[in-house]
Amino acid sequence: MMSRLWPRLSLLRGLVVAAVTLAVLVAGAARASDSIEEARVKAAFVLNFIKFTSWPDGQGEAAPTLTLCVTGGYALAGQLNALAGRNVQGRQVRLQPLEAQGGDAQCDAVFATMTDAVTLRSLQQLTGRRAALTISDQPGFVAQGGMIELKIVDGRVRFDVNLAAARAANLMLSSQLLQLADRVVQ
Numbered sequence: 500m501m502s503r504l505w506p507r508l509s510l511l512r513g514l515v516v517a518a519v520t521l522a523v524l525v526a527g528a529a530r531a532s533d534s535i536e537e538a539r540v541k542a543a544f545v546l547n548f549i550k551f552t553s554w555p556d557g558q559g560e561a562a563p564t565l566t567l568c569v570t571g572g573y574a575l576a577g578q579l580n581a582l583a584g585r586n587v588q589g590r591q592v593r594l595q596p597l598e599a600q601g602g603d604a605q606c607d608a609v610f611a612t613m614t615d616a617v618t619l620r621s622l623q624q625l626t627g628r629r630a631a632l633t634i635s636d637q638p639g640f641v642a643q644g645g646m647i648e649l650k651i652v653d654g655r656v657r658f659d660v661n662l663a664a665a666r667a668a669n670l671m672l673s674s675q676l677l678q679l680a681d682r683v684v685q
Contacts, residue, residue: 535576540656541649542578545634548647548658549587549608551673552632552665565590566605568597568631571612575636579610597621611635611645619643630668641684646670650681657681 549565565587569579585592597609606625611618614637622633623644633640636649641661646668648659659682665672677683 535578537651537656538575538578539581541636542575542582544649544656544658545575545579545608545610546582546585546587546592548632548634548676549592551676552608553671553673554607554630555669563590564593565607566593566595568595568606568609569612570597570609570618574610574612597625605629606631608632608634611637611640613637614640614643614645619645630670632665632668632670641682652681660684 545567549567567579567582579594582592583594595606597606606629609622609625609631611622611633612635614635622631625631632647633645634647634649635645638648638650640648641659641664644661644664646661646665648661650657650659658680660672660677660680661684662672662677663685
């Protein structure tokens with residue numbers, strides 16, 4: 500009797516191991532899709548930040564494109580790429596990689612994937628030469644002089660605004676945008 504029970508227990512044990520393995524794989528895939536969905540939502544926020552920003556008179560009014568520069572290679576899991584070609588304020592969004600040195604980049608907005616000292620210095624130099632909205636999802640970005648910091652609160656994408664930094668760059672952020680922010684630094 501016991502000899503017939505062993506194959507069944509062995510089969511049952513194999514099924515349990517397979518079920519647990521499948522559950523772990525599904526949970527991992529769900530987390531991965533959550534992060535892609537989170538990146539997609541953040542990219543949509545970036546587009547709306549651009550929509551609710553006014554640049555100084557003369558900057559790009561006649562230009563057919565609005566340039567969104569990106570530090571790092573694969574920002575927001577590549578979801579920012581979906582913004583290319585979208586129409587904002589009568590201009591098409593164009594993505595452009597931004598090197599750490601910044602060079603002569605003609606950025607209207609910048610999404611910073613890194614907020615190390617070199618990148619922050621480069622962004623400050625860039626916004627000193629040209630009004631550029633700076634956005635990041637790195638913790639402490641607003642405290643370090645960035646303009647908009649995306650964050651996750653209770654599973655939802657939220658943001659803080661450094662209004663003083665935006666004003667210093669001669670950018671006007673819509674009052675609607677400011678009302679939606681968790682925190683506005685004056």
